[in-house]
Amino acid sequence: MTLFDDSITALERARARVQSQTAEVRAMSEETARMAADVRTATASRSSARREVSVSASAGGRVQRIDISSNAMNLDAATLSRIVTNTVREAQRDAADAALHRMSECLGETSLLVAATRQRIDDENAGPTSETRRS
Numbered sequence: 264m265t266l267f268d269d270s271i272t273a274l275e276r277a278r279a280r281v282q283s284q285t286a287e288v289r290a291m292s293e294e295t296a297r298m299a300a301d302v303r304t305a306t307a308s309r310s311s312a313r314r315e316v317s318v319s320a321s322a323g324g325r326v327q328r329i330d331i332s333s334n335a336m337n338l339d340a341a342t343l344s345r346i347v348t349n350t351v352r353e354a355q356r357d358a359a360d361a362a363l364h365r366m367s368e369c370l371g372e373t374s375l376l377v378a379a380t381r382q383r384i385d386d387e388n389a390g391p392t393s394e395t396r397r398s
Contacts, residue, residue, distance in 0.1 A: 294369055295369060297369075298365055298366060298368070298369035298370070301362070301365045302322060302362040302365055302366060303322075303323075304321075305321065305322035305358050305359075305361040305362035305365065306319060306320065306321050306322070306358050306361075307319070307320060307322075307355075307357030307358035307360075307361055308320075308354060308357075309350050309353045309354035309357055310350065311346045311349075311350050313334065314332060314334070315331065315332050315334050315335035315338065315343070315346055316329065316330070316331055316332070316335060316343075316346050316347050316350045317329070317330040317332075317350070318330075318347075318350045318351050318353075318354040319354060320351060320355040320357075320358050321355075321358050322355075322358040322359045322361065322362035324355050326354075326355075329347065329351070331343075331347070352388070355388075356384070356388045359384045359387075359388070360384070363377065363380055363381055363384060366380060
C-alpha cells in the first residue's frame with residue numbers, strides 16, 4: 264500500500280464513523296422527541312378509597328375530569344372537600360410519576376435532568392396523602 268492508499272483508507276474509516284455517529288444522534292433525537300410528547304401527554308386517574316371521587320389529571324397538573332358519585336352526597340362539605348383535594352393531588356402525582364418514568368426510560372436513571380425533575384416532583388408533592396387508590 265502507498266501513503267496515498269493509506270490516507271484514503273483512513274479518510275473512509277473516519278467518514279464511516281461520522282456517518283454512524285450521525286445516525287446514532289438522529290435516532291436519539293427522534294426518541295427524545297417521542298419522550299417529550301409522551302411527557303407532555305402523560306395522564307393518570309385516581310379514585311378515593313370508597314370511590315366517592317374519581318379524578319383524571321395530567322403530569323403538568325391540569326385536572327381533566329372530576330367525577331363525584333352519588334355516595335359522596337352523604338358526606339359533609341368539609342369531608343368531601345378533603346377527599347376531592349387529596350384525590351386530585353394524588354392523580355397529579357401519579358401523572359407526574361408516569362412522565363418521570365418515561366424520561367428515565369429515554370435518558371437513563373442517572374440523568375441529571377431525571378434527578379432534577381424527580382426532586383422537583385418530590386418537593387411539589389411533599390405533604391400528607393389520603394386513603395385513595397389507583398383506578
